[in-house]
Structure formats: C-alpha cells, structure tokens
Amino acid sequence: MPPAPLLALHQLVKNYGGVRALRGVDFNLHAGEVHALLGENGAGKSTLIKVVTGAHQPNGGTITLAGQCVADLTPATARALGIACIYQQPALFPDLTVAENLALRLESTSAASRIDWAARRARAKELLARIGAEISPEAEVSSLSMPEQQLVEIACALGSGARIVIMDEPTASLTQKEQHLLFAVVRDLRKNGVGVIYISHRLEEIFALADRVTVLRDGQSVGTHAVSDIDEAGLIRLMVGREVAQIYPAAESAPGHAVALSLRDVGCHVSGVRNVSFEVRAGEIFGLGGLVGAGRTELARILFGLTPADSGEITLHGQPLTLRSPQDAVAHGIAYVPEDRRRHGVVLALPIAHNMTMAIHRRFFPTTWLRFGAERTLALDFIRDLAVKCSGPDAPGSSLSGGNQQKVSLARWLATKPKLLILDEPTQGVDVGAKSEIHKIVRRLAKEGLAVILISSDLPEVIGMSDRIGVMGGGTLRAILPGGSDPHDVMAAALGTTGKSAA
Amino acid sequence: MKRYFRELSVLGALAAVLFGMAIFAPAFFSPQPLLSLLTREAPTLIVACGMACVIITRQIDISVGSMFSVCSVCAGLLAARGWPLLLVLPASILLGAGLGAINGLLIAGLRLPSIVVTLATMVTLRQGLNLVRQGEFVNLPDSLQWFGLSQRSGQLVLVGASLAFLVALALAMRHLAAGRFVYAVGTDAEAARLAGIRPQLVTFLVFVFIGALTGLAAMMNLAQSPQVQPLSGAGLELKVIAAVVVGGVAISGGRGNLWGAFAGLLLLACVSPALTHLHIEAYWEKAIQGAIILLAVVADGLRSRKAKR
Amino acid sequence: MLLLYVLLAEWLFFYVAGTTTNRRGVIVGFGTLDRQFDILRHSCEIGLLALALTPVIITAGIDLSIGSLLGLCAILFGKLWHDGGLPIPAAAGLTLVLGAVAGGLNATLITALRLPPLIVTLGTYSLFRGLAEAITHGSITYTDFPESFLFVGQERLLGLPTQAWIFFAVALAVGLLVHRTTFGRAFRTIGLAPEGARYAGLPVGRRLALVYVLAGLIAAIAAIIYTARLGQAKADAGTGYELFAITAVVLGGTSIFGGTGSIPGTLLGVAAIAVLKNGLACLPVVMAMNAAEEMSGLLTGALLLLALTASVLPKILSNFRASRHAPAT
Structure with a gap:
C-alpha cells in the first residue's frame, strides 16, 4: 500500500460564467x-x-492534501500548506532587490520587526547558490533578465520549504545552460521528497525529467502514464484526440492567385520575432498555429504597427509598407482584431455603435462632425449582418456576451473595408454557437476576396478553417502546412520535435 | 554604484552649486549664515521626509502647507495661553496626525485620487484658518524662543534634531519591515496584497505619518520666531515636493530614498542664497523651483524610456 | 439632474436670506437683477477654466497649471500692451498664442515623454506663476487700460455683461467639440481605455496634446477677460482658481477617473459655485464678518470632498455588500 499522495484532485470542476x-x-x-x-x-x-x-475556487470536486480534504483554499492557506507556484511571468517587485523580494515572501513579518540584512543576504545567497544561480542578492530585480527573475522565483519556492512546487513552463525563456541548471534543481527537489507539477510544451523535457505525465484535453484528464510507457507520438495523439473535419464550414472557392500580403525576412528585436517570410493571397485564410509564446501575437503587432519591425520587407498588393503606428496600418487597409477583447477590443462602457465606428472616424465623419443617424444605420446593418444579439446600437459593450463582443470588435474592423484582416484568437472564451457563426463570417469574408490571417491556439479550428497553416515557434516560422493537415503534424511542428516529417 | 546613480547625480549637482558659490560668493560659507540656513530648512526637511514616504507609496499630499499653518496657529495659541512646551509639542503632532487621518480616510478608505483630495483639504484648511483668524498674528511667549536656550544652541538643537530624525527614518525605511511595506505598496499594490501586506492600511498610515511630521515641523518653526504668521505654510507643499522629486523619488512610486530627498532639499535651499549672491532677483525663485521640478521629471522620464528600449 | 435641484434650492435660499431692504426702502443684496448679472460676470473666468478642464478630466488627466497660466497670460497681455506698445487686439491675439504655447509645453511633456499629468502640471503650476512674478518683479501692476477694452469686462452688451457672450461662445464651442465631434469621442475613449483607443487606431498622443493646448488657449481668454473686468493685470491673478474649476467640473458629473462628463453639467457646476460665492457675500452674517472670500473657499473645498465622496459611495457600498454576501471569491 503506497502512502497517501501529496495532492489528489477528484472530479474537479471549474466554470467561468458559461x-x-x-x-x-x-x-x-x-x-x-x-x-x-x-x-x-x-x-x-x-x-x-x-x-x-487557491487563486480561484472550484465549482465542484475535492482537493485532498496528504490525505486531508481541503475546502476553501485561499492563496494564503495554499502557501501555508506548502504549495508554491512559479509562474511564466514572475510576480516580483521590480524596484526591490533580490534579497528584499525573497524576504517579503518568506519572512512572516510584523511591521515593527527589524530586518537583519546580513542574515537576509546570507539566506538569499544560500538559496540562490542551491539552484546554482549567479545572481547577486543585492541586484535590483528590474535589472535582471526574465530567466534570472524566474530563478529568483524558484529560490523563493525553495526557501518557503514547499512540499508541492508547480512550474508553469519554466524553461520558456531560459537558455540551454540555464535549463540544465533548472533540471538539476528539479531533480534535487525530487530527491528531497518534494512533489513537482511540471507544465511544459517541450516533449523532450518531459521525457528527460518527468516520472509520470497527465494529458488534459477540453478540461478533462484523458490519461496518466508513466513516461517510460509512452512515446512522443502517443502523447501527441492524446493531446489532439478528436476528429477535426466536419464542424467547420468548407471552403466554397479556391483562393485567387493574386498575392495580397507578402513578408520577407521580417523581424523585430524587441518582441523577438525573426526571419518570418510568407505570402497570403487574396481570398485566402492563412492560419497561424503554434503554442503560447511562439511569436504569433508579436507578429500581428508588427503588422498592425504596434511594435514596428526593424528588419525585412512587408508589401501589401505589391506596395511596400512602413508600419510605424496603428494609424499607418489602418490607412493601408490592415485590420487587427486583438486577442484581449476586454482591454483592447471593445471599450465596454461605450455603446455598440460608438465601438463600431471607432476605427473609421476619419472616413465616416469626414468633417469630424458626428452623424448620429448614419452611425446608427451602420451599426444596425452590422448588428443584422453579423447577428449580434443585443438590445440595440445604444447598448453598452459590457451588456454583451463574449461572442457578441467579439462580433462588435469584428464589425469595427470590417467597417474599415480592410484588405487584410488579422484575427487573433477570435473564438477564445466564446460559446459554441457564436463560435460557428464567427467561422461562417470569416469564411464568407475570404470568399469575398479578403486576405485573412487567423491566429488560433485551437488546433482543430486552425486546421479546419485555414487554406494554409503557418506554424510558429520560438519567434519564427517553423513550417507551412496545407489546410486540413494531420493535427499530429501541426502539433509536432509547433513542438519542434523531429519525430515526424512535415507533410 | 549604478543603483544609486540618481542620488549621486543630485549630490554632484549640489557639489557643483557649492563649488560655484565658493568661487563667486565665498561669504556664503561663513558658519553663522550656514547654520541659519540649515535651521530655516530644518522644518522643511522633516516634512520632506514624510513627503518622500507618501510619494514612495505612489500618492501625493499637497495639503501639507495648510496643515502646517493650522498646526502653527493652534500650537501658538496654546503656548500663548501658557501651556508648557512639553504639552504643546505633542498637541501639535496629534493635531497634524488627525488632519492627516482625514486625508488618509478619504484616499485609502474611499480610494479617491490623492491629488484632488489633498487639493480640497489644502484650500478648506487654509480658508477655514483665514475665516477664524482673519489673518491675525499670534504673539508667542519668550519661553518658546529656541526652546528657552540661547539662539546659537537653539539652532544647533533644531539642526541636530532634524538630521537625527532624517538618519533614524532613513535607517527605519531600510531596516524595519514597515519601511519595506511602503516600498512594496508603491511598487505594486496588488502584488503587495498577495504577499500579505494591507495596502490600504499602509496608505492610510503614511498620510497620518506626514500629518504628524507636519505638526512637528510647525513646532520647529515656532521656536524660530516671536510670532506666528497664519500664512507661514503657504507654498511649503511645492518646496517639499520639488525637493523629494529632485532627489530621485519617482512620482510613479516605489523608488527613491530619503538621502536623495535630503540632497534635493539642500540643492533647492541653495537656490535662494545663490540667487542673492549672484545678484539675480529673488522673484525668479518660484519659476526656478518649477523649472527644477520639470527638469527632474523629464530626466527621469528620459531615463526610463531609455531603459525600456 | 440632481445638481439642477440643488442649484435651485441654493439660489432660493440666498434669495430669501440674502435679500434685504436698506433704510431708503430699496431692495438690495442677492435678490436684485444687478446682482444676478454680477454673478454671471464674476463666474466667467472660473467658468472658462472649468470648460478648459472638462476635456482634460474626461481623458483621465488633470491640469493644475491653468490658474497660474491665467496669471501669466494676464501679465503677458499687460506687458505686450503697456511695454510692447502693441494695440489691444494685437496684444490679445498674441496672448492667446502664448497661452496655447504654454499649454503645448504641458502637452509635449505629457504625450512625448509619457510623464504623469499630475506632476507635469504641478511643475508648470509653479513655473507659470513664478514667471509672472519674475516679469513683474512681484510688484508691477499694469493699469490704465483704454475704455474700449474695459467695456469687455465692465459693461453690458445686448443686456448681458459683455464677457458673458464670450463665455457662452466658448462654452458652445467646447460643448460641440466634446459632444458632437469625433474629437470628443476620442477623449472619452482615451479616458476609458487608453490602450483600447490605441488598438482602434486612434491618434492618442495627438488628441491628448489637443486637450492641453486647448486648456492653455482658454486660460489665456480667461486672462484677458479677468484683466478687462478688474482693469488691471497682476501676477497673482487667478490664484486658487484651479480648485474652483476642478470643483465645478466634478460637481457637474464629470468622473475624476475619466471617460464620462458633459459640458452642460460643468456649466451647472460653475453656476452652483458662482451662486454660492456671491450669495455668501450677501448674507448679513458673512458681511458682518467680512469673510466672504474665506467662506466661499472653505465651502467649495468641502463641497468638492462631498461631491467626490458621493460619486464613489454607491460603488463602495455595493462592493461592501457583495463582499458580505459572497465571502468566497
């Protein structure tokens, strides 16, 4: 009889709204x-x-820690029970030193307690040494690189004496050398009886490091295996799972031959995109697949002028473009429906009609004078055309469901009569009905001759919708696959494994 | 070294000004005027210490000038009634803390923007004082002068006390957990909350703290003159904010320290005598103060832009 | 709407309490028509500053420097006319340009360097007032303006105080800008979601710059009217006006956090403050104390705190209730 597991989750359910x-x-x-x-x-x-x-409360199921059922987990109790988490984006105080950051997390202080700087520094030094990080405890966190910050987070988890350490893609931004250091730390933790939940997209890491692996799909666990019992192909099969084809509207016509958008060796130092080259034809849906952090949104931001490219050439319908601001992009007929709908897409406090004309102020109101009647008509047209469920053009964006907000965001950009439409995760957090409506709209737009770039992390969506699929990874384009490809190939390209050749 | 670049650059500017004075106006350095200058600035230094804490928590308090006037007049009236110094001093500090608590409640409790709240309390307090006192001066008993000491030793006591306070607070900000709470809240209130700090409480207490310090500063000012002028605190807020910002305390919170604020204060304090010695009219003082604030924030802005690149 | 009732109640109170009959049986005080015109005359400068501030606050910014800029522009105007020998219209025109340039200084620092408006305008608050004092050496007052100019500030045109026409014209212009043009739309959007505005392709920097330049321009207009009303230009002109202007804007329903606000609301807010200020001066109690200025400052400050508290109270209460009913979030 093995001892009770450190952590056991049973039939855990969590809903966000619907x-x-x-x-x-x-x-x-x-x-x-x-x-x-x-x-x-x-x-x-x-x-x-x-x-x-403990950041969110489950809607059902149980959490058992070392045989004890825990209800009402809060961040504080989770910490007290020895659960530590290292996030992809370290949540440190940038203006404080490493030692101070460690102290803030680890020392249970009352306001009047005196800080023993020497002990603090010594402790920070010891923790950092244990994970082999060459970071001065006196360095300000803002002066550290992202991987260094991550190491500080790990030191923090180590220092708190955590029994369960969760690592969320810890190697995403680490160099080879730092990765090896990290692996050594993880093995060290394991030796000391700590349980590590290790999340990663890099299969080779999983095979190198993990004892067991659990695959999640659509909010359910589809299998737990000992790493020695399974191979890469098997894992990919578990991840992808379902059949893809039928649910997506079929392309009714082949894209034309005229090249709409062409990128040659486009790169941007700041956002880490490099050497991206591809073409999108008029009437084509070009899917961009890949995992989070692959550089897809960063590429979209380049095309929309938010983070201008510093190398390469971008041409639209044969005309070379300089895109230094969103205004440039809009003027050239590029539209971008952003990923973060609530922060960037729809201004929730403003009426639907205002949101829909926001990107066409100049064209729609040439005298700068608002034309309320015309604006209303335009909004009503789009509401009907895209089947936006709302009480009218004056309803605020906040009164809409996610899918309908997305349609409003889409309408804003269709109103600009774009030549290139970039959709960034257009169906994320959208219910099933609205999702298929959005798919139909996108298909129709392509049929009308619009060039579409579809960024999606939903593998079936990107495969089912796209005429061609560009797969990104590490800031660059790894492969271009035909639409309807085998999902395993797309996943393999995204993961950068060499197991299977691209079709 | 790199970490304290900002503070060192202020020290450099201060050294340059002092060097210039040494060449063009060596009289500036005779001990008595220098001591007088430091004595005059002692109350300002105390308030600047509080303002540094407020700005580090990413807030601002422009009502200190009015609080200073109210505390001065009230303390003066108590002293004129024959209260001993040992009672007047805590009374003034308590009054200041109470006024600061009003700001703190509105800002931390109701989460209103500190700039508008303290603008309102600044005018309310000032006009309230004018209404009640009609600009009348308060004559102080002789016993309060220099705390009953000779002028010179009184000056030494004031300067010594203010410097001692500065050192104590600077050490506390660094070595007491409470000081680090202030930095954490100013850097990222949400992260601070997750680390178990209560940001609203810290904000409230910081406003109480600057209120109490203003009460203390008012007493230090009373000891220097035979009368209380009801407008004695007018413009104090700008002087103090300028000193703190010039000293490298970032208006965006979480960054800077008291040593920098001290250097900034000295630099600004030298402006007025420097103007006199260089035969530039004193009317320029306010404009130069404004220009120095702008220069400091522009420099910080340029630096942070460069750092982002 | 509530503000309208408050304003009416306030006006009625002063009408009853502030109107008296003097020894010769003539009605004096608040209830006279002359006094009502006076209120209008006196509210023009603060009203203009409030109009200038409304778009600024709608974009979630603040401009503390407008009171000081009023002082600086008054001095510049006086100097251009008196020492520069320019005719009044030329001096006025040049002053307007200089006001816009001063607003441009704020705009540049805020948009090009992305500095917080609070500290930038606190710096220019000191700088502008300081320049006014430096130019006048703290003592020079420009007077002896020609009758034709004083007409603007002291006489009536078509039954109303002359400057009221200018005030109404500016109110109309700013009102149209905020409520009827794409600029106003952009201000609101920026106030609600600066990043969202950028993602919609709006020229955020240029719109913000416009708001601060406009504030400078309107402050210059206010300066000229101020000079015409008093017949003199002094360095301390407009001291503390920023508080009255901010109060009027907040009373008028513009959110201090940006995004919502209206010019009609601001006008009502200005009226509420103007009636308070002038009404107090008519109350026998206050007249006996000779403290109208202090009373109105005190009450305005308190009013601002009250209005701010009232504006956030519903949210605080609902948060409080929510946290009591659903402790697990």
Whole structure:
C-alpha cells in the first residue's frame, strides 16, 4: 500500500460564467515525483493551477492534501500548506532587490520587526547558490533578465520549504545552460521528497525529467502514464484526440492567385520575432498555429504597427509598407482584431455603435462632425449582418456576451473595408454557437476576396478553417502546412520535435 | 554604484552649486549664515521626509502647507495661553496626525485620487484658518524662543534634531519591515496584497505619518520666531515636493530614498542664497523651483524610456 | 439632474436670506437683477477654466497649471500692451498664442515623454506663476487700460455683461467639440481605455496634446477677460482658481477617473459655485464678518470632498455588500 499522495484532485470542476474550463479532472501527485502536465492551450492547465494555488475556487470536486480534504483554499492557506507556484511571468517587485523580494515572501513579518540584512543576504545567497544561480542578492530585480527573475522565483519556492512546487513552463525563456541548471534543481527537489507539477510544451523535457505525465484535453484528464510507457507520438495523439473535419464550414472557392500580403525576412528585436517570410493571397485564410509564446501575437503587432519591425520587407498588393503606428496600418487597409477583447477590443462602457465606428472616424465623419443617424444605420446593418444579439446600437459593450463582443470588435474592423484582416484568437472564451457563426463570417469574408490571417491556439479550428497553416515557434516560422493537415503534424511542428516529417 | 546613480547625480549637482558659490560668493560659507540656513530648512526637511514616504507609496499630499499653518496657529495659541512646551509639542503632532487621518480616510478608505483630495483639504484648511483668524498674528511667549536656550544652541538643537530624525527614518525605511511595506505598496499594490501586506492600511498610515511630521515641523518653526504668521505654510507643499522629486523619488512610486530627498532639499535651499549672491532677483525663485521640478521629471522620464528600449 | 435641484434650492435660499431692504426702502443684496448679472460676470473666468478642464478630466488627466497660466497670460497681455506698445487686439491675439504655447509645453511633456499629468502640471503650476512674478518683479501692476477694452469686462452688451457672450461662445464651442465631434469621442475613449483607443487606431498622443493646448488657449481668454473686468493685470491673478474649476467640473458629473462628463453639467457646476460665492457675500452674517472670500473657499473645498465622496459611495457600498454576501471569491 503506497502512502497517501501529496495532492489528489477528484472530479474537479471549474466554470467561468458559461465556459466550462474544468469538467471533472482527476489528478494525483506523490512525494518525490515529477509529474508533467500536458495539453493544448485552453485545455485547462492554467485553470488547474489557479485552483490548486487557491487563486480561484472550484465549482465542484475535492482537493485532498496528504490525505486531508481541503475546502476553501485561499492563496494564503495554499502557501501555508506548502504549495508554491512559479509562474511564466514572475510576480516580483521590480524596484526591490533580490534579497528584499525573497524576504517579503518568506519572512512572516510584523511591521515593527527589524530586518537583519546580513542574515537576509546570507539566506538569499544560500538559496540562490542551491539552484546554482549567479545572481547577486543585492541586484535590483528590474535589472535582471526574465530567466534570472524566474530563478529568483524558484529560490523563493525553495526557501518557503514547499512540499508541492508547480512550474508553469519554466524553461520558456531560459537558455540551454540555464535549463540544465533548472533540471538539476528539479531533480534535487525530487530527491528531497518534494512533489513537482511540471507544465511544459517541450516533449523532450518531459521525457528527460518527468516520472509520470497527465494529458488534459477540453478540461478533462484523458490519461496518466508513466513516461517510460509512452512515446512522443502517443502523447501527441492524446493531446489532439478528436476528429477535426466536419464542424467547420468548407471552403466554397479556391483562393485567387493574386498575392495580397507578402513578408520577407521580417523581424523585430524587441518582441523577438525573426526571419518570418510568407505570402497570403487574396481570398485566402492563412492560419497561424503554434503554442503560447511562439511569436504569433508579436507578429500581428508588427503588422498592425504596434511594435514596428526593424528588419525585412512587408508589401501589401505589391506596395511596400512602413508600419510605424496603428494609424499607418489602418490607412493601408490592415485590420487587427486583438486577442484581449476586454482591454483592447471593445471599450465596454461605450455603446455598440460608438465601438463600431471607432476605427473609421476619419472616413465616416469626414468633417469630424458626428452623424448620429448614419452611425446608427451602420451599426444596425452590422448588428443584422453579423447577428449580434443585443438590445440595440445604444447598448453598452459590457451588456454583451463574449461572442457578441467579439462580433462588435469584428464589425469595427470590417467597417474599415480592410484588405487584410488579422484575427487573433477570435473564438477564445466564446460559446459554441457564436463560435460557428464567427467561422461562417470569416469564411464568407475570404470568399469575398479578403486576405485573412487567423491566429488560433485551437488546433482543430486552425486546421479546419485555414487554406494554409503557418506554424510558429520560438519567434519564427517553423513550417507551412496545407489546410486540413494531420493535427499530429501541426502539433509536432509547433513542438519542434523531429519525430515526424512535415507533410 | 549604478543603483544609486540618481542620488549621486543630485549630490554632484549640489557639489557643483557649492563649488560655484565658493568661487563667486565665498561669504556664503561663513558658519553663522550656514547654520541659519540649515535651521530655516530644518522644518522643511522633516516634512520632506514624510513627503518622500507618501510619494514612495505612489500618492501625493499637497495639503501639507495648510496643515502646517493650522498646526502653527493652534500650537501658538496654546503656548500663548501658557501651556508648557512639553504639552504643546505633542498637541501639535496629534493635531497634524488627525488632519492627516482625514486625508488618509478619504484616499485609502474611499480610494479617491490623492491629488484632488489633498487639493480640497489644502484650500478648506487654509480658508477655514483665514475665516477664524482673519489673518491675525499670534504673539508667542519668550519661553518658546529656541526652546528657552540661547539662539546659537537653539539652532544647533533644531539642526541636530532634524538630521537625527532624517538618519533614524532613513535607517527605519531600510531596516524595519514597515519601511519595506511602503516600498512594496508603491511598487505594486496588488502584488503587495498577495504577499500579505494591507495596502490600504499602509496608505492610510503614511498620510497620518506626514500629518504628524507636519505638526512637528510647525513646532520647529515656532521656536524660530516671536510670532506666528497664519500664512507661514503657504507654498511649503511645492518646496517639499520639488525637493523629494529632485532627489530621485519617482512620482510613479516605489523608488527613491530619503538621502536623495535630503540632497534635493539642500540643492533647492541653495537656490535662494545663490540667487542673492549672484545678484539675480529673488522673484525668479518660484519659476526656478518649477523649472527644477520639470527638469527632474523629464530626466527621469528620459531615463526610463531609455531603459525600456 | 440632481445638481439642477440643488442649484435651485441654493439660489432660493440666498434669495430669501440674502435679500434685504436698506433704510431708503430699496431692495438690495442677492435678490436684485444687478446682482444676478454680477454673478454671471464674476463666474466667467472660473467658468472658462472649468470648460478648459472638462476635456482634460474626461481623458483621465488633470491640469493644475491653468490658474497660474491665467496669471501669466494676464501679465503677458499687460506687458505686450503697456511695454510692447502693441494695440489691444494685437496684444490679445498674441496672448492667446502664448497661452496655447504654454499649454503645448504641458502637452509635449505629457504625450512625448509619457510623464504623469499630475506632476507635469504641478511643475508648470509653479513655473507659470513664478514667471509672472519674475516679469513683474512681484510688484508691477499694469493699469490704465483704454475704455474700449474695459467695456469687455465692465459693461453690458445686448443686456448681458459683455464677457458673458464670450463665455457662452466658448462654452458652445467646447460643448460641440466634446459632444458632437469625433474629437470628443476620442477623449472619452482615451479616458476609458487608453490602450483600447490605441488598438482602434486612434491618434492618442495627438488628441491628448489637443486637450492641453486647448486648456492653455482658454486660460489665456480667461486672462484677458479677468484683466478687462478688474482693469488691471497682476501676477497673482487667478490664484486658487484651479480648485474652483476642478470643483465645478466634478460637481457637474464629470468622473475624476475619466471617460464620462458633459459640458452642460460643468456649466451647472460653475453656476452652483458662482451662486454660492456671491450669495455668501450677501448674507448679513458673512458681511458682518467680512469673510466672504474665506467662506466661499472653505465651502467649495468641502463641497468638492462631498461631491467626490458621493460619486464613489454607491460603488463602495455595493462592493461592501457583495463582499458580505459572497465571502468566497
């Protein structure tokens, strides 16, 4: 009889509004084990972490820690129970030193307690040395690189004496050398009886490091295997799972031959995009697949002038473009429906009609004078055309569901009569009905001759919708596959494994 | 070294000004005027210490000038009634803390923007004082002068006390957990909350703190003159904010320290005598103060832009 | 709407309490028509500053420097006319340009360097007032303006104080700008979601710059009217006006956090403050104390705090209730 697992999740359910992020997940973690968690974007990994760290409360199911059932987990109790999490984006205080950051997290202080700087520094030094990081405890966190900050986070988890350490893609921004250091740290943790939940998209890491692996898909665990019992192909099969084809509207016509957008060796130092070259024809849906952090949104930001490119050439319908601001992009007929709908897409406090004309102020109101009647007509047209469910053009954006907000965001950009439409995760957090409506709209737009770039982490969507699929990874384009490709190939290209050749 | 670049550059500017004075107006350095200058600035230094804390928490308090006037007049009236110094001093500090608590409640409790709240309390307090006192001066008993000491030792006591306070607070900000709470809240209130700090409480207490310090500063000012002028605090807020910002305390919170604020204060304090010695009319003082504030924030802005690149 | 009732109640109170009959049986005080015109005359400068501030606050910014800029522009105007020998219209025109340039200084620092408006305008608050004092050496007052110019500030045109026409014209212009043009739309959007505005392709920097330049221009107009009303230009002109202007804007329903606000609301806010200020001066109690200025400052400050509290109270209460009913979030 093995001892009770450190952590056991039973039939965990978590809903966000109408979206079911976790629909009954079973998972357990033993002491001295590295348990990898794998799944597509949106499969429920981050939700799982949030529930385990107490940031969000589950809607159902139980969490058992070392045999004891825990209800009402809050961030504070989770910490007290020895759960530590290292996020992709370290949550440190940038203006404080490393030692201070460690102290703020680790020392349970009352306001009047005196700080023993020498002890603090010594402790920070010891923790950093344990993970082999060459960081001065006196360095300000803002002066550290992202991987260095991550190492500080790990030192922090180490220092708190955590029994369960969760690592969310810890190697995403690490160099080779730092990765090896990190692996050594993880093995060290395992030796000391700590349970590690290790989330990564890099299969080779999982095979190198993990003891067991659990695959999540659509908010459910679809299988837990010992790493020695499974190979890459098997894992990919588990991740992808379902059949793709039928649910997507079929292309009714082949894209034309006229090249709309052409990129040659486009790169941007700041956002880490490099050497991207591809063409999109008029009437074509060009899918951009890949995992979070692959550089897809960064590429879209380049094309929309938000972070201008510093190398390469961009031409639209044969005309070379300089895109230094969103205004430039809009003037050239480029439209971008952003990923973060609530912050960048729809201004929630403003009426639908205002949101729809926001990008066409100049064209629609040539005298700068507002034309309320015309604006209303335009909004009503789009509401009917895109079947936006709302009480009218004056309803504020906040009164709409996610899918209808997305349609408003789409309408804003269709109103500009663009030549190139970039959609960034257009169906994320959108219910099923609205999702297929959006798909139909996109298909129709392509048929009308619009060039579309579709960024999506939803593998079936990107495969089912696209005429061709560009797969990105590490800031560059890794492969271009035909639409309807085998999802395993797309996933393999995104993961950068060499197991299978691109079709 | 790199970490304290900002503070060192202020020290450099201060050294340059002092060097210039040494060449063009060596009389500036005779001990008595220098001591007088430091004595005059002692109350300002105390308030600047509080303002540094307020700005580090990413807030601002422009009502200190009015609080200073109210505390001065009230303390003066108490002293004129024959209260001993040992009672007047805590009374003034308590009054200041109470006024600061009003700001703190509105800002931390109701989450209103500090600039508008303190603008309102600044005018309310000032006009309230004018209404009640009609600009009348308060004559102070002789016993309060220099705390009953000789002028010179009184000056030494004031300067010594203010410097001691500066050192104590600077050490506390660095070595007491409370000081680090202030930095954490100013850097990222949400992250601070997750680390178990209560940001609203810290904000409230910081406003109480600057209120109490203003009460203390008012007493230090009373000891220097035979009368209380009801407008004695007018313009104090700008002087103090300028000193703190010039000294490298970032208006965006979480960055800077008291040593920098001290250097900034000395630099600004030298402006007025420097103008006199260089035969530039004193009317320029306010304009130069404004220009120095702008220069300091522009320099910080350029630096942070460069750092982002 | 509430503000309208408050204003009416306020006006009625002063009408009853502030109107008296003097020894010769003539009605004096608040209730006379002359006094009502006086209120209008006196509210023009603060009203103009409030109009200048409304778009600024709608973009979630603040401009503390407008009171000081009024002083600086008054001095510049006086100097251009008196020492520069320019005719009044030329001096006025040049002053307007200089006001816009001063607003441009704020605009440049805020948009090009992305500095917080609060500290920038606190710096120019000191700088502009300081320049006014430096130019006048703290003592020079420009007087002896020609009758034709004083007409603007002291006489009536078509039954109303002359400057009221200018005030109404500016109110109309700013009102149209905020409520009827794409500029106003952009201000609101920027106030609600600066990043969202950028992603919609709006020229955020240029719109913000416009708001501060406009504030400078209107402050210059206010300066000229101020000079015409008093017949003199002094360095301390407009001291503390920023508080009255901010109060009027906030009373008028413009959110201090940006995004919402209206010019009619601001006008009502200005009226509420103007009636308060002048009404107090008519109350026998206050007249006996000779403290109208102090009373109105005190009450305006308190009013601002009250209005701010009232504006956030519903949200605080609902948050409080929500946290009591659903402790697990």
